[in-house]
Amino acid sequence: MTERTRSDCDVAVIGGGLVGSAIAWGLAQQGQTVAVLDEGDVAVRPSRGNFALVWVQGKGLGLPEYAGWTKMSSDTWTGFAERLQEQTGIDVCYRRPGGFLPLLSEEEMERRAGQLRRLHNQPNVVRYDYEMMDRAAVAKEMPFIGKDVVGASYCPLDGHCNSLKLLRALHSGMSLSGVSYLPHHRVERIEPRDGGFRMVTASGDEVRSGKVVIAAGHDARRLAPMVGLDAPVRPERGHVIVTEKTAPFLNFPVGFIRQTDEGGVMIGDSFEDVGLDTTVRNGVTSTIADRALRIFPLLGKLNVVRTWAALRVLTPDGFPIYEQSTTMPGAFVATCHSGVTLAANHALALATHIAAGTLPDEFSAFSARRFHVPAVA
Amino acid sequence: MTDLKPRYDLAVIGAGPAGLAAATLAATRGLSTVLLDEQAAPGGQIYRAITRSPVRNPNVLGTDYWHGADLVGPFRDSGADYLPGAAVWSVSRTLDIGLSRDGAARILPARHVILATGALERPFPVPGWTLPGVMGAGAAQILLKTSGLVASGNVVMAGSGPLLWLLAWQYLRAGARIDAILDTTPRENWRQAMPLLPAFARSGYVGKGLKLLLEVRRKVKVIGNVSALRAEGDGRVQSVVYRQGNGAEQRLPADTLLLHHGVIPNINLANATGCAQSWDEAQRCWVPDVDGWGATSVEGVAIAGDGAGIGGALAAEHRGRLTALDALHRLGAIDRATRDRDAAPHREALDRALRGRDFLDALYRPGKDFRVPADDTIVCRCEEVTAGQVRDAVKLGVSGPNQTKSFLRCGMGPCQGRLCGPTVVEVIADARGVSPAEVGYYRLRPPVKPITLAELASLPKAEDEVAAVMHH
Amino acid sequence: MFQRLPDAGGERVSFTIDGQPAEALSGDSVAAALIANGVGACRTTPVSGAPRGPYCMMGVCFDCLVTIDGTGNQQGCQIRVHPGMRVETQNGKREIER
Ligand SMILES: Cc1cc2nc3c(=O)[nH]c(=O)nc-3n(C[C@H](O)[C@@H](O)[C@H](O)COP(=O)(O)OP(=O)(O)OC[C@H]3O[C@@H](n4cnc5c(N)ncnc54)[C@H](O)[C@@H]3O)c2cc1C
Numbered sequence: 042m043t044e045r046t047r048s049d050c051d052v053a054v055i056g057g058g059l060v061g062s063a064i065a066w067g068l069a070q071q072g073q074t075v076a077v078l079d080e081g082d083v084a085v086r087p088s089r090g091n092f093a094l095v096w097v098q099g100k101g102l103g104l105p106e107y108a109g110w111t112k113m114s115s116d117t118w119t120g121f122a123e124r125l126q127e128q129t130g131i132d133v134c135y136r137r138p139g140g141f142l143p144l145l146s147e148e149e150m151e152r153r154a155g156q157l158r159r160l161h162n163q164p165n166v167v168r169y170d171y172e173m174m175d176r177a178a179v180a181k182e183m184p185f186i187g188k189d190v191v192g193a194s195y196c197p198l199d200g201h202c203n204s205l206k207l208l209r210a211l212h213s214g215m216s217l218s219g220v221s222y223l224p225h226h227r228v229e230r231i232e233p234r235d236g237g238f239r240m241v242t243a244s245g246d247e248v249r250s251g252k253v254v255i256a257a258g259h260d261a262r263r264l265a266p267m268v269g270l271d272a273p274v275r276p277e278r279g280h281v282i283v284t285e286k287t288a289p290f291l292n293f294p295v296g297f298i299r300q301t302d303e304g305g306v307m308i309g310d311s312f313e314d315v316g317l318d319t320t321v322r323n324g325v326t327s328t329i330a331d332r333a334l335r336i337f338p339l340l341g342k343l344n345v346v347r348t349w350a351a352l353r354v355l356t357p358d359g360f361p362i363y364e365q366s367t368t369m370p371g372a373f374v375a376t377c378h379s380g381v382t383l384a385a386n387h388a389l390a391l392a393t394h395i396a397a398g399t400l401p402d403e404f405s406a407f408s409a410r411r412f413h414v415p416a417v418a
Numbered sequence: 419m420t421d422l423k424p425r426y427d428l429a430v431i432g433a434g435p436a437g438l439a440a441a442t443l444a445a446t447r448g449l450s451t452v453l454l455d456e457q458a459a460p461g462g463q464i465y466r467a468i469t470r471s472p473v474r475n476p477n478v479l480g481t482d483y484w485h486g487a488d489l490v491g492p493f494r495d496s497g498a499d500y501l502p503g504a505a506v507w508s509v510s511r512t513l514d515i516g517l518s519r520d521g522a523a524r525i526l527p528a529r530h531v532i533l534a535t536g537a538l539e540r541p542f543p544v545p546g547w548t549l550p551g552v553m554g555a556g557a558a559q560i561l562l563k564t565s566g567l568v569a570s571g572n573v574v575m576a577g578s579g580p581l582l583w584l585l586a587w588q589y590l591r592a593g594a595r596i597d598a599i600l601d602t603t604p605r606e607n608w609r610q611a612m613p614l615l616p617a618f619a620r621s622g623y624v625g626k627g628l629k630l631l632l633e634v635r636r637k638v639k640v641i642g643n644v645s646a647l648r649a650e651g652d653g654r655v656q657s658v659v660y661r662q663g664n665g666a667e668q669r670l671p672a673d674t675l676l677l678h679h680g681v682i683p684n685i686n687l688a689n690a691t692g693c694a695q696s697w698d699e700a701q702r703c704w705v706p707d708v709d710g711w712g713a714t715s716v717e718g719v720a721i722a723g724d725g726a727g728i729g730g731a732l733a734a735e736h737r738g739r740l741t742a743l744d745a746l747h748r749l750g751a752i753d754r755a756t757r758d759r760d761a762a763p764h765r766e767a768l769d770r771a772l773r774g775r776d777f778l779d780a781l782y783r784p785g786k787d788f789r790v791p792a793d794d795t796i797v798c799r800c801e802e803v804t805a806g807q808v809r810d811a812v813k814l815g816v817s818g819p820n821q822t823k824s825f826l827r828c829g830m831g832p833c834q835g836r837l838c839g840p841t842v843v844e845v846i847a848d849a850r851g852v853s854p855a856e857v858g859y860y861r862l863r864p865p866v867k868p869i870t871l872a873e874l875a876s877l878p879k880a881e882d883e884v885a886a887v888m889h890h
Numbered sequence: 891m892f893q894r895l896p897d898a899g900g901e902r903v904s905f906t907i908d909g910q911p912a913e914a915l916s917g918d919s920v921a922a923a924l925i926a927n928g929v930g931a932c933r934t935t936p937v938s939g940a941p942r943g944p945y946c947m948m949g950v951c952f953d954c955l956v957t958i959d960g961t962g963n964q965q966g967c968q969i970r971v972h973p974g975m976r977v978e979t980q981n982g983k984r985e986i987e988r
């Protein structure tokens with residue numbers, strides 16, 4: 042339709058959510074010419090509906106490489122945020138005060154302690170500080186905790202940002218770095234063409250590129266096999282509540298409760314397997330509210346301004362998939378369920394490797410081949 | 419307060435003419451019916467405070483207003499339960515109604531739901547419209563009806579549409595002073611409206627309307643063809659600056675500026691319930707999709723009155739009765755033939771009430787500069803986002819209001835887009851050079867009215883809903 | 891600036907605005923009662939600190955937010971004033987325990 046769509050580019054990124062935008066921005070900083078093909082205003086797009094944690098603790102039990110990958114992103118997030126701000130003027134409000142995961146019974150305490158111990162006992166796992174805190178220690182930081190709080194796990198690496206500002210900063214940065222952003226370009230087909238790729242959109246437009254990165258969230262499942270890749274992701278619905286703007290009182294992200302830079306208190310979340318359905322269920326948000334009040338009773342008077350449900354993009358084991366196609370080199374897939382936390386890695390590390398054309402060996406841990414182990418009957 | 423039944427055949431939300439008429443008919447014919455309204459007394463917008471207005475002189479508000487008493491009386495006798503002060507914050511697809519009253523939330527199940535949530539004044543974004551002392555004309559009318567309050571000092575009214583003239587007329591009757599009316603009706607609207615004039619001339623409104631208009635024009639300075647407007651002042655409005663056509667800027671002192679650009683459906687509850695909606699080019703607003711019985715795309719949910727497209731108070735009343743008859747039929751109380759037979763007189767009355775409407779729509783369509791404001795104008799009052807920021811987002815490739823919401827927060831505040839949605843859509847459409855229909859609207863979720871976290875926490879929870887949170 | 895019609899009927903209600911005694915008519919909303927008492931601006935916004943007053947009077951704009959009997963961010967136009975009510979104007983964001 043437009044002449045832009047015809048123009049060739051080094052890399053076409055399919056998906057303008059957090060994963061695609063971070064990669065596209067990073068590629069552009071590497072000097073690549075990039076086009077981002079995205080859907081329009083109404084789309085399944087968890088990048089607009091997430092909880093905005095840059096979270097480290099507890100991640101990587103079962104895949105030690107993921108613990109290291111997460112910690113690396115957390116460690117580079119400050120620099121990443123600064124670069125975005127320098128370029129776009131947008132402060133994405135990243136703060137790393139350390140995060141608490143509140144625990145409501147001795148049993149929860151033990152289970153959590155066990156999880157973290159096992160995580161840190163894995164061979165070759167990267168080490169970092171964390172602490173199991175009892176009630177008194179938590180109360181020292183947050184005297185207003187409810188009587189049901191038995192303790193918390195705490196990790197100084199945990200932080201949070203404003204993920205909507207992050208998405209906007211990435212888009213703004215893409216625009217400033219010359220990335221062509223193409224909304225209303227839902228890719229229906231990817232075909233290898235002349236050593237590169239040809240994307241055909243729902244409205245019949247075509248885009249040609251040297252490389253292609255599939256970062257299409259839930260649709261990666263359908264697109265990946267077109268270029269010899271596999272992304273067996275499924276949606277998992279999570280609900281979030283946000284309150285009216287309140288004067289700052291909560292200095293830490295507390296697992297599923299945090300105060301945003303704007304003042305609203307965000308409260309999550311839930312886990313349901315319901316397909317691509319983002320209907321809000323009042324009973325679910327009610328349960329979330331109830332649990333939040335056990336942790337911070339003083340939240341009770343706050344007005345709820347909005348609730349919503351968004352769909353996590355989940356692989357069978359919950360860990361990311363980053364992979365280059367062996368049958369059609371130049372085609373990559375990237376999907377994960379912590380696109381905020383990992384944004385720094387996607388923009389700085391992953392994009393650099395994609396620009397160079399190969400993913401280093403460390404990435405083999407994130408290959409979808411791990412799902413292809415023959416099932417044991 | 420009435421003791422509520424655990425479940426109703428029919429829940430009607432909104433006690434304006436549509437809701438009152440619907441609930442009265444349904445209850446009289448045997449459905450267990452509850453009427454919920456967030457106001458303290460019945461009447462909706464037009465008949466606000468009808469049962470208890472402190473305005474003693476009946477000539478001030480006029481006979482159209484007092485017609486409201488004819489609806490409230492039969493409603494009281496109908497056997498329907500009435501729950502005032504109840505804000506409905508959610509209607510689920512399973513027809514569970516979430517309401518909040520006196521700081522306590524609850525869920526009330528119904529077998530059928532009629533949304534009669536009416537209209538609100540179309541947002542009128544001009545520079546300075548957020549200053550204290552600038553209000554909607556409808557807001558001033560509410561102050562008059564419920565509290566016998568009229569603006570004093572320098573009073574300027576601005577905009578267009580029947581309600582603006584009605585308020586001016588009521589103000590004059592009340593002995594209030596109006597410095598000037600700044601009429602923003604674009605001259606070229608007459609060209610579009612003229613062909614529709616014959617039908618309007620045969621409508622019931624024409625005589626009444628003309629008389630009212632002439633009376634106001636005789637007593638108030640009316641400044642026509644106003645093409646630009648802004649409010650200025652330090653901490654509150656002190657003056658109004660305007661232009662006539664391409665003329666130079668003029669300034670009027672103002673302690674109160676009353677703005678009005680017609681009314682549009684209050685779609686928030688319908689939208690959050692999941693009812694499909696479409697852009698209405700003639701009325702330039704989003705309107706829920708309904709059939710001739712008010713039925714929406716959501717099974718069991720109907721809409722009556724101005725909430726399903728602006729038709730005025732009398733039309734609202736008749737549409738209320740039609741949706742009630744359809745509810746009776748759907749709930750098995752009457753067969754289709756009975757429904758159709760009993761509907762005939764109401765349908766006829768509805769047609770009569772709607773006659774001439776499209777003339778008003780065409781004549782009073784706000785000019786483009788008011789629908790698509792300049793860069794420095796705040797469009798989202800809650801988050802204080804300007805039209806210029808929305809345009810910048812469009813330059814980044816944003817194509818609709820849900821993405822501008824993410825990027826700019828416009829529509830994320832407590833009003834949930836009621837005061838910015840129409841403008842944001844018009845600004846995006848204009849910047850992209852497409853129709854608002856293509857741009858779309860906000861996707862809304864419950865609660866459409868705020869409830870406290872404690873109220874939310876108090877609601878019933880199904881086992882799987884608890885499991886979705888706790889057993890992970 | 892608003893004034894009451896001379897013949898407006900109803901009972902007088904005593905309440906306070908920011909601690910000062912004030913009077914309203916029974917049936918007034920809190921927002922109307924403030925306006926009747928010459929209080930045109932009832933809050934400053936949490937975003938820029940700009941002053942605001944009631945705009946719609948029908949519960950849709952949320953510009954009439956005030957603290958009522960110690961609870962912040964109440965919609966003044968949707969709540970009726972009652973005898974002894976303590977109404978306070980607001981500054982910016984609400985406080986967590988108010
Ligand atoms: C401020 C204003 C003043 C108006 N004045 C006049 C006038 O003087 N003359 C005239 O001809 N037309 C007037 N109109 C036009 C108006 O739309 C009428 O045509 C008529 O009132 C429409 O009737 P209705 O029954 O559809 O809705 P309404 O009369 O608007 O009634 C809707 C009712 O639903 C309630 N409601 C809405 N949402 C909820 C919720 N979530 N929970 C609980 N209750 C809810 C409202 O409180 C209201 O009482 C006015 C409109 C407005 C906005």
Ligand SMILES: Cc1cc2nc3c(=O)[nH]c(=O)nc-3n(C[C@H](O)[C@H](O)[C@H](O)COP(=O)(O)OP(=O)(O)OC[C@H]3O[C@@H](n4cnc5c(N)ncnc54)[C@H](O)[C@@H]3O)c2cc1C
Nearest residue numbers: 056058059060088091092094228258260279379380381382
């Ligand atoms: C409730 C909830 C809370 C969360 N909290 C956190 C958190 O605190 N911290 C954290 O790190 N992560 C969190 N996440 C996860 C995070 O939101 C996701 O990891 C991230 O948004 C995924 O981004 P994405 O770009 O892969 O997917 P998406 O956001 O789905 O983006 C994919 C994009 O691709 C487009 N697209 C799809 N198909 C096509 C196609 N065929 N052609 C062109 N474009 C296409 C879509 O329109 C969309 O724009 C949370 C998720 C949820 C649901």
Ligand code: FES
Nearest residue numbers: 947951952954967
């Ligand atoms: S004045 Fe608009 S909500 Fe009260």
